[in-house]
Amino acid sequence: MSKDCNTAPSVEGMPVASDTLRTMRDAARAGYPIPAHLVGEWFRALRDQLFADQRPVRLEQNDPGSPYWIQIDERxxxxxxxxxxxVRALYLHPLPGERRRQNHKWSPDRTHCTACxxxxxxxxPYCVPPQPPEPMSTKPQPFNPRWVLPILDRLExxxxxxxxxxxxxxxxxxxxxxxSIEENTREAQP
Known part of the structure; x- marks a missing residue:
């Protein structure tokens, strides 16, 4: 949940999503009907807090030659x-480009996920299927299998x-x- 930034972050801003969810929970506990305009405000607030520009919770810099990130202020x-x-800014919620979550696909007997x-x-919490392995390059290597024949003679x-x-x-x-060397060299020769 980090992003390297080239612009100044907005450190001061609207409350985070947990604040909005807390007010929603408090209103639900009160037990009174909630007006539609208030539900609309909550929706807009959550949408803006989760998908719009967020205020970073921590600003960091990495000095040249240092492996560590050091917390800094806005100045x-x-x-x-x-x-x-x-420099980088760390956020509470993943940024929109980082949201690629997928739910598990459970087997019929619900013992395991069929994807991961x-x-x-x-x-x-979310399914992370394994990535297929990188294909190995099949370009010919600079090796002639006949180089092994004298070694086999010495072994005998x-x-x-x-x-x-x-x-x-x-x-x-x-x-x-x-x-196998004879077959390999026969296949390689035109």
């Missing part, structure tokens, strides 16, 4: 902008001193590798 904010130091596979008991020579079982095992392995 320091303007000085940091003038000196072209990284979270179990029902431990699921996060070294295996003469080993037991019969070890020799048979490593002969099978080297023959398998030789066959």
């Amino acid at each position: 320091q904010w303007h000085h940091a902008l003038r000196r072209r130091i990284n 596979n979270d179990p029902f008991e431990w699921a996060e 020579l070294a295996m003469r001193r080993e037991s019969k079982q070890e020799r048979e095992k490593w002969n099978r392995e080297t023959n398998l590798i030789r066959r």
Whole structure:
């Protein structure tokens, strides 16, 4: 819920959404009918508080060469902008561009989410499906499989001193590798 800003934030402004919700709750507890114009005002207030420009709850700057963000006031904010130091404003609610929440899609027996596979008991409030893995590049690498053949020859020579079982095992392995190298080089040649 942060945003790097290049303009001065509005530190003073309207109350936050929790203030409006508190007044709505207080009115509901009173038990009297609520006039329509008051409901309209609440709607406009919540709309403006959640989707319009918000006042930041914290202003921070990151000094060059420092890994830490330091809290600053509005005057320091303007000085940091003038000196072209990284600054950011932190908000209570996500900004409109950051709102991409999706509800869980529960299985018929409600044991897990079909999109993110979270179990029902431990699921996060919103569904975050896993991203597909990045495809690996298949461009040809500068490697010739025939470079391995002399190493296999040396391995066969070294295996003469080993037991019969070890020799048979490593002969099978080297023959398998030789066959795959031959097939690979045959496919690569036109």
